[in-house]
Amino acid sequence: MPPHMMMRQFMPLEILAVELVYFLLVFCLCIFIYYKTRDAYNLTKHQGIFHFRNIFLYFALAYAFRLLHILMMLFMEPHMFQNIRALQPISLLLVGYFSTMAVLSVAMAILIKKFKNHKDGLHTLNNSLHIVALILGVVVALTRSHHVLIIVLSVLFAFSIIYSISSGKKKKGILSQNKVTYLLLFIFWTLNILSFSKGLIPWELKIPLYFISAAIFFWVFIRVRKRLFSNAKKKR
């Protein structure tokens, strides 16, 4: 028997439990980060903080619709629930839209310093992000291919990182701690999308991947909390 056949078969309920715990962890951490930075944004209306918060808002929504898509894949046999199966392109559209918005927000958070002196242009650019994300979402839904999404998001992300490295000051090295964090968030999101392809990532590998992915969100949450709240507590 080939080695991959000898692997333990996971039951749908076990898969569901793992996916649900993973989703809840990531979703709660994203929402905590979004909520914890609310005051900082409301007081300053700083565009960098705006995009930083949006990264986590959109990732939270992307992970929510990813779970929905996985549930549809898990519990629907080919001849069952034809009506619900028809909803799959809609869940793909929403995953595509929100994950593109998250990656575009990452790009904006990385590049925001370059746009500081173009306030009017920045407003138009912020609006056009939604149009780009919607177009990509529709393309993904129509083609029913998440590979299109991965390719386009990879190009967008690579462009923003390369542009930022080539035009920025190299005080903090080529890749700062932040860019590494953003890169890891992106890589793990890509792996999450790849798991839409059945059997591409074995379950034995998925659990450690989910653990590391949740740990990265937790790391960002700790940094946000430390920066915005720890000193205030000490003062009291």
Next chain:
Amino acid sequence: MPKKRDRLEIIYTILKIIHNHDNSIKPTPLLRYTNVSSQSFLEYYNELLDKEFIREEYDKKKKKYITLTDKGFSFLEKYKLILGFIEEFEL
């Protein structure tokens, strides 16, 4: 050449000046202490009024004074934390 102050730093300076004057200062000395052009000052001043960081009050002789609101005090309190956050995440 000294570094040009950014928007947040100027807002902090204006609020700090009001705070340091027992939370009551006339517009002209505020402009002088802030050390920006009149046109820039007016933009910042209107923005702070719009955001309700400051408010205008009048004494018995109908002279205008500027004071901080609760939101203004909150900004002063959190400014250094927010600045640290912006630096930490390179925003």
